[in-house]
Amino acid sequence: MSTTCASQQTRWRAGGGWLLLALALLLGGCAISEKHPGPLVLGAPSNPALESYKVSLAKYITRVDARMITPGRPQALLRSVVTLEYAVDRRGYLTGVRLFRDNGDRAADATALMSLRRASPFPAPSRTLLDSSGHVHIVETWLFNNDGRFQLRSVAAAQIGDE
Structure with a gap:
């Protein structure tokens, strides 16, 4: 494999890695909520x-x-x-x-x-x-x-x- 081809593959992988990281951060940001969750309730509804x-x-x-x-x-x-x-x-x-x-x-x-x-x-x-x-x-x-x-x-x- 030539040096040029190897460096192009390395740049592509690095670029793809950044793209995946950016996508993960973008999607992860969708899950952030300002609301506080309610208390954990065990079992059936309260009796x-x-x-x-x-x-x-x-x-x-x-x-x-x-x-x-x-x-x-x-x-x-x-x-x-x-x-x-x-x-x-x-x-x-x-x-x-x-x-x-x-x-x-x-x-x-x-x-x-x-x-x-x-x-x-x-x-x-x-x-x-x-x-x-x-x-x-x-x-x-x-x-x-x-x-x-x-x-x-x-x-x-x-x-x-x-x-």
């Missing part, structure tokens, strides 16, 4: 009775495990966030729990699981909340401060810095 039961369970867990609860507002940068999905039967007994989301902090995971297990049995759910297998499923988030204490998102105060 007021289910939300009320979830809050009552969060308050109950908070009472049972009061020594582990962060007083006041959670710190701005949390040590850990653990989300558990759990099932409660018609009598209020914890029948299943699964780690829904975590950040790898095994101590926080264990604390969240133990606080849930210590609180069982819970107040019994309304029959209208039960699924066909006789359970109600709840997703709750534990917000951990650096000292290892937590608040439950359903009943937590606003974080420091979230005015």
Whole structure:
């Protein structure tokens, strides 16, 4: 291959690269939106009775495990966030729990699981909340401060810095 041909191919590739970059930037700019997205919603649309039961369970867990609860507002940068999905039967007994989301902090995971297990049995759910297998499923988030204490998102105060 001649030197002229090789340099022409190099210029073409370089020019094509710039063209692709410009096209990517142009198309990428189309996806930018000034609107802020709404909050992430897990699961089905909100059911007021289910939300009320979830809050009552969060308050109950908070009472049972009061020594582990962060007083006041959670710190701005949390040590850990653990989300558990759990099932409660018609009598209020914890029948299943699964780690829904975590950040790898095994101590926080264990604390969240133990606080849930210590609180069982819970107040019994309304029959209208039960699924066909006789359970109600709840997703709750534990917000951990650096000292290892937590608040439950359903009943937590606003974080420091979230005015």
